Amino acid sequence: MREIRREDDGALLGYVRSGAGGFEPLTVFGYPLAEAAASEEAATDVVERTGLDRLSGEWEFEEGGEWYRCVILEATLSTVRVRPTDYRYPGTAYAITLNEPGPGQLRPQ
Numbered sequence: 001m002r003e004i005r006r007e008d009d010g011a012l013l014g015y016v017r018s019g020a021g022g023f024e025p026l027t028v029f030g031y032p033l034a035e036a037a038a039s040e041e042a043a044t045d046v047v048e049r050t051g052l053d054r055l056s057g058e059w060e061f062e063e064g065g066e067w068y069r070c071v072i073l074e075a076t077l078s079t080v081r082v083r084p085t086d087y088r089y090p091g092t093a094y095a096i097t098l099n100e101p102g103p104g105q106l107r108p109q
Contacts, residue, residue, distance in 0.1 A: 001026070002040075004047040014051035015077075016043045027054055029075040029101065058109040061098060063091075069109060070096075080106060 001017045014033065015026040022036035023043035033050055037043040055075060060067045061082055068086040073095055075081070080098045084091065098106055 004044055004051065006048075011052070014047040016040055016047060025051075027051060027075070029077060029080050031101075031103070031106070054108065058085075059106060060109050061096070061101070061106050062104065063089075063096075067107075082106070 001015045003015055004013045005011060006013055012028050014028055015030065017024045017026055018040065019036065022038050023040045024036045025033040025043040025046035027033060028051070031054075033054060034046050037046065055072050059070050059072060059082065061070050061084075062068075066088075068084050068089045070082040070084050070086070073081040073083050078100055080101050081095050082098060083095050084093075
């Protein structure tokens with residue numbers, strides 16, 4: 001997996017992972033940004049254009065069989081801290097840490 005960083009300040013934008021299906025553009029925590037691309041350059045372009053923007057949108061996390069709206073506060077390759085914004089969420093925590101969340105636990109809304 002190759003890191004993609006912004007040229008002007010070195011901020012991590014996401015990753016590109018090569019596999020049998022091509023080159024997959026990923027968020028900073030490894031969530032797919034789009035379908036795998038035929039070239040590494042095309043996947044890199046997706047990460048540069050949408051990597052950080054995707055993080056600022058509305059997301060949903062799964063807990064106890066229910067999906068709840070949230071926003072991402074922090075993200076690394078292994079953990080994502082989210083703040084529940086769904087009035088239906090029964091918990092009282094300001095933020096929840098999800099360890100290595102995949103599409104079955106965290107998804108864009």
